[in-house]
Amino acid sequence: MASRIFFCLWGYLLLVLPATASAALSPYYYGGTCPNALPTIKRVVEAAVSRERRMGASLLRLHFHDCFVNGCDASLLLDPSPTIDSEKNALPNARGFEVIDQIKSEVDKACGRPVVSCADILAVAARDSVVALGGPTWKVKLGRRDSTTASRTAAEADLPSPFSDLPELISGFKKHGLNEKDLVVLSGGHTLGFAQCGTFKNRTYNETYNINPNFAQKLRSSCPPNGGDRNLAPLDPTPARFDIAYFTNLKYKKGLLHSDQQLFSGGSTDNLVKTYSSNPQAFWRDFAKSMVKMGNIKPLTGNQGQVRLNCRMAN
Numbered sequence: 001m002a003s004r005i006f007f008c009l010w011g012y013l014l015l016v017l018p019a020t021a022s023a024a025l026s027p028y029y030y031g032g033t034c035p036n037a038l039p040t041i042k043r044v045v046e047a048a049v050s051r052e053r054r055m056g057a058s059l060l061r062l063h064f065h066d067c068f069v070n071g072c073d074a075s076l077l078l079d080p081s082p083t084i085d086s087e088k089n090a091l092p093n094a095r096g097f098e099v100i101d102q103i104k105s106e107v108d109k110a111c112g113r114p115v116v117s118c119a120d121i122l123a124v125a126a127r128d129s130v131v132a133l134g135g136p137t138w139k140v141k142l143g144r145r146d147s148t149t150a151s152r153t154a155a156e157a158d159l160p161s162p163f164s165d166l167p168e169l170i171s172g173f174k175k176h177g178l179n180e181k182d183l184v185v186l187s188g189g190h191t192l193g194f195a196q197c198g199t200f201k202n203r204t205y206n207e208t209y210n211i212n213p214n215f216a217q218k219l220r221s222s223c224p225p226n227g228g229d230r231n232l233a234p235l236d237p238t239p240a241r242f243d244i245a246y247f248t249n250l251k252y253k254k255g256l257l258h259s260d261q262q263l264f265s266g267g268s269t270d271n272l273v274k275t276y277s278s279n280p281q282a283f284w285r286d287f288a289k290s291m292v293k294m295g296n297i298k299p300l301t302g303n304q305g306q307v308r309l310n311c312r313m314a315n
């Protein structure tokens with residue numbers, strides 16, 4: 001009863017406060033309505049990551065994709081329907097949706113009602129995944145609400161391509177308010193997880209001038225010129241550990257994706273790669289900062305959008 005009154009009061013405040021007050025995300029957003037929310041998410045993420053280490057990578061990637069397509073609004077979780085042109089069809093190899101469903105159901109149970117948005121779940125699950133695999137922690141800002149629509153065309157247009165050159169990567173991040181430093185440090189997310197052969201095949205066979213020959217040869221054995229497009233290779237030598245190997249690798253021309261190696265190819269980002277490859281503290285600190293920044297991309301707040309009951313469909 002008391003919490004219900006509190007909830008109504010809060011709704012009333014949101015209506016009367018100026019838009020800017022309701023627009024700011026806060027780490028303490030669920031402090032009053034559901035103090036168990038964050039520990040519950042953490043518990044489910046840790047269980048999922050200990051079942052399969054790669055899941056931590058997949059959950060981190062989901063939050064990145066969510067934020068880059070129309071802002072961090074969980075639009076990428078919506079399943080196809082007659083009115084939803086699902087972004088899932090534009091995101092090859094996106095995985096982890098079942099874990100998000102499980103988190104949502106456990107969080108709603110822990111809170112006694114559905115107060116935590118799917119967009120916030122994605123942001124917290126990304127952080128908890130990084131921590132579970134040995135990376136830095138940060139305070140996730142909360143209060144995002146969920147979209148009621150999705151856009152496959154936006155997903156295709158707004159996600160960076162692994163075939164892009166540096167200028168295109170820089171401008172793609174700039175479109176979302178992220179600078180070169182954000183680009184380099186967030187690409188460090190590729191210290192975790194795997195990519196499919198189709199995303200690095202051309203580099204492996206044709207980019208002879210910019211790839212370590214032994215590395216290329218090893219890749220070719222698991223990524224034939226024809227077929228095998230779904231075969232996996234790790235994005236760095238330690239795909240289940242958040243470390244600086246991604247950056248040291250780039251210095252030896254052992255980036256897996258063309259876009260990875262572009263960050264160390266004689267351009268303006270070389271120095272940052274050097275910094276992170278020799279300074280884990282700087283990588284940890286800047287990664288955490290840029291994740292908060294990425295999590296702030298165009299959130300729905302206040303009365304915008306909704307808190308979905310099921311992350312796969314609008315209410």
Ligand code: HEM
Pocket residue numbers: 054056057058060061064092093094095160161162163169183186187188189190192193194195196197199235257259
């Ligand atoms: C700079 C532009 C980026 C490009 C071009 C890019 C591209 C890709 C590609 C092509 C894959 C493999 C997907 C597949 O095989 O289907 C991948 C995987 C991954 N990406 Fe990125 N990415 C970028 C930035 C980021 C950022 C900013 C993050 C997070 C902070 C991130 C996190 C990941 C993770 C963790 C995986 C592995 C996922 C798994 O194993 O399930 N990426 N990325």
Ligand SMILES: *[C@@H]1O[C@H](CO)[C@@H](O)[C@H](O)[C@H]1NC(C)=O
Pocket residue numbers: 201202203205206225
């Ligand atoms: C290498 O480049 C040639 C010419 O652009 C192209 O036809 C071929 O498909 C490429 N090879 C791979 C394995 O992508």
Ligand SMILES: *[C@@H]1O[C@H](CO)[C@@H](O)[C@H](O)[C@H]1NC(C)=O
Pocket residue numbers: 163202203206207208
């Ligand atoms: C494949 O690699 C070659 C050599 O680096 C490059 O010129 C070409 O644009 C690449 N093709 C694709 C589709 O990325």
